[in-house]
Amino acid sequence: MKDKIKEAEVFDNKSTVYGPVKSWRYGMSLGIDPIFNTSTCSFNCIYCQLGNIQQIVRELKVYVPTQKVIEDFQEHIDKHSLPDVVTFSGSGEPTLALNLGEMVTAIKQISPTLPQFVLTNSTELGRPEVQANLLNVDKVIVKIDASDEETFQKINRPASGISLKATIDSILRFKQSFKGSLEVQSMFMPLNLKHLEDFAAILNQVKPEVVQLNTPKRPYPMEWHRENRGNHKLIFDYQIKELKRVTEEDAQKIETLLREKTGLEIHSVYQK
Numbered sequence: 001m002k003d004k005i006k007e008a009e010v011f012d013n014k015s016t017v018y019g020p021v022k023s024w025r026y027g028m029s030l031g032i033d034p035i036f037n038t039s040t041c042s043f044n045c046i047y048c049q050l051g052n053i054q055q056i057v058r059e060l061k062v063y064v065p066t067q068k069v070i071e072d073f074q075e076h077i078d079k080h081s082l083p084d085v086v087t088f089s090g091s092g093e094p095t096l097a098l099n100l101g102e103m104v105t106a107i108k109q110i111s112p113t114l115p116q117f118v119l120t121n122s123t124e125l126g127r128p129e130v131q132a133n134l135l136n137v138d139k140v141i142v143k144i145d146a147s148d149e150e151t152f153q154k155i156n157r158p159a160s161g162i163s164l165k166a167t168i169d170s171i172l173r174f175k176q177s178f179k180g181s182l183e184v185q186s187m188f189m190p191l192n193l194k195h196l197e198d199f200a201a202i203l204n205q206v207k208p209e210v211v212q213l214n215t216p217k218r219p220y221p222m223e224w225h226r227e228n229r230g231n232h233k234l235i236f237d238y239q240i241k242e243l244k245r246v247t248e249e250d251a252q253k254i255e256t257l258l259r260e261k262t263g264l265e266i267h268s269v270y271q272k
């Protein structure tokens with residue numbers, strides 16, 4: 001217990017910048033949290049590393065001042081070497097932050113060559129303000145976990161009124177104007193192993209550069225702790241629930257089928 005607390009103290013809980021964490025695809029990724037104060041998202045995914053989302057909303061607003069994020073970023077890079085990439089994610093859905101574009105611009109001014117990525121659940125990508133905020137981002141990684149409405153509602157548990165169809169339409173609208181790279185990230189569990197052909201059909205519509213197949217390797221925390229941001233290895237003293245994963249064999253089958261049906265570049269968390 002003492003060791004757990006000691007390790008936990010290493011994590012800077014007061015900063016909007018966390019990590020860097022080793023990403024299985026992008027190297028050392030420094031997390032930026034534009035939400036920060038409570039877990040806030042338009043989804044409440046059953047596997048979310050933040051636990052049960054506290055505010056399930058679609059409201060675009062300033063959740064944390066740009067100045068705080070920039071000060072935290074500057075403080076981090078003054079003390080540490082530059083990461084390979086910064087990734088906007090953190091305590092919820094980053095595109096809900098109305099000042100996301102300001103943060104991207106400010107970080108570009110400080111570190112012009114540092115790639116900036118955004119992980120999004122895609123629900124708000126059709127909105128003009130969100131599209132403008134993402135204009136100068138290098139890569140947007142969109143989440144698609146289901147190919148039918150029922151599974152979508154079960155896994156992603158979205159805010160009222162959000163459907164799978166509307167979310168895919170948002171991605172397609174966003175893609176028309178976005179000049180950066182677009183990838184798809186999917187979380188596979190036994191629950192969404194069905195309808196893989198329909199999933200391939202969605203990928204053929206979206207045509208991402210890369211598809212990343214994931215499975216919940218981390219347990220589900222029963223309550224929110226800011227420390228849950230990122231892929232850290234710390235163990236905290238709170239209740240967790242282990243989640244069902246797909247086996248390595250199933251992941252291989254999904255990968256092969258999707259590659260055959262789409263011709264896309266597919267990566268799996270099991271390939272490392």
Ligand code: SF4
Pocket residue numbers: 041042043044045047048049050053091092093120121143
């Ligand atoms: S979209 Fe991301 S932050 Fe939102 S509930 Fe799902 S996993 Fe959590």
